[in-house]
Every structure is written in structure tokens, then in C-alpha cells.
Amino acid sequence: MTLALATRHTAWLTYRSVLGRLRQPAALTPSFVFPLFFAALGSASFSRIADRPDFQEVASSFLNYAVAGAVAQGVLFASTSAAGDLATDIEQGFFERLLASPVSRTSILLGRLGSAMVVAVVQVTVFMIIFMAFGARIESGPIGFIGLVGSGAFLSLAIGGLMSGMAIKSGSPEVVQGSFPLVFALMFLSSAFFPRQYMTGWYRTVADWNPLSHIVEGMQGFMNQPLAADMFWRAWLIPLGLAVVSIAFGLRSLSKRLAAL
Secondary structure: OOHHHHHHHHHHHHHHHHHHHHOOHHHHHHHHHHHHHHHHHHHHHHHHHHHOOOHHHOOOOHHHHHHHHHHHHHHHHHHHHHHHHHHHHHHHOHHHHHHHOOOOHHHHHHHHHHHHHHHHHHHHHHHHHHHHHOOOOOOOHHHHHHHHHHHHHHHHHHHHHHHHHHHHHHOOHHHHHHHHHHHHHHHHOOOOOOOHHHOOHHHHHHHHHOHHHHHHHHHHHHHHOOOOHHHHHHHHHHHHHHHHHHHHHHHHHHHHHHHHO
16 A cells, blocks of 8 residues: 555544544543643642742743643643544444455554644644633744644644554553543643642652653743743654654554454
8 A cells, every 4th residue: 555545544534533523522622621720720829939030930920831731731631532532443343344444554543643633733722822812922932832733743642642552452442541540640740730840859750750841841941931942852852752652552552453353
């Protein structure tokens, strides 16, 4: 099968997946509502921290700081939900129908990841419209906005590949949803909701080693600092590296499932 044909299959399966998500607003709603809720709660609870001189090096306001955490949290929700849909396809037999068709096998996985990226791009755009309406500002300008969108899309690939691999291995939406708290815990053990400079003990150690901390801080750089190459290194290259590993895991899981049929 040619690359052009496989790309077309991936595009059509991405389109199908996006339409399926739009037909399930109840599944999409948490990925938009909960991040905004946590951002509003954090801004109200920790707004006085923004008055500290040492916080000014991080962000001009706690609302500006909270944007990156909301983006990462929304991507985690949406990517897990997309992987859950893949597990539902396997459970309900649609996966076997795809295999009976001349569709590219890799496009079955990549189509789901493509839809997760589309949702991530929409999420970042919607979040930024809402945050800017309440006073948030992108200090790095239009290119910084592109940086945020790209980071959200690449993070969706990293999380989506991992969760999709688990979906293919288990064929159970319940297993995918059950594994989500483990990934979500990584977010709370990062600097997504609170600056690392105020952490101590084992919590700070975990946050220092947590890749989500560095991804989120790259996003925060787009929001709070003049444009710099370091922002792209942290917000783009780290999630891209994780995406390569997670997609390889997903493709390996797909290969094993195909071999078992």
C-alpha cells in the first residue's frame, strides 16, 4: 500500500473520529469544563501569590500561570476519551470490520491520534479566547499562540499513543478509563498548578523529574516571557519525543493484536 493511500485512509478515519466525538458532547464536555474550573479555582485561591516579587519571574498574574495547566489537563482528558472510543470500536466489533476492509492497518491507530490532535487544537483556541477575555495575555505574541497550539497538539499525540496502545492491548474502555488516574496523578505531581520554586521535599523531587513539569513550563514561557528558543525545546521537543515512544507502543500493540486474529 502506497504512502499516499495510507495518508488518505488516516485522514478519513480522523474525520470519522472527529464526527463521532461531536456526536457525543457529553464525552467532550469534561475536557473543556474541568480545566476551566480548576484554573478559576486556582486563580481565586492563589491570586495573592502573584504579589510576591519572586513570583513575578514566573508570571505576571496567576491567571497567566494557570493557562498552561488548563491546556495540559484538557489534552489529558480528550486524548484518554479518544483512546476509549478506540477500545469501544474493538469491543463492539467495528475494529474487525475495518480489518476486513482494504484500509491501512496503521491508519486505524493514527486516525484516532489525528482526531485527538484536532480536538487539542480546538481546545487551546477556545481556552485562549476565554482566558484572554478575563485578562490573560500572551507575552510572546502571535508566535507564542502558535507555540501553545503546537504544544497541545504534540502532547495529545504523546498521551493518545500511550492510551491507545492500552486500548488495543485490552480492548476494554473500562481499562482505559481506569488507567487515566495514573496519568492524571502525574499532572498533580508537576508544576501545572503551582510553581516548583515553592515546593519542598519529595514532592519537589518528583516535580523536577516529571516531564509534564518541563512541558507545562515551556507553555508558561509562551504566556509570560518574550519569545525564546528554550520555550520550543521544552513545549515541543519533549512531547514529541514522548510521542515517538508512545506511538511505537501503540503500533506494537496493534501488531500483536493483528497477529493474534
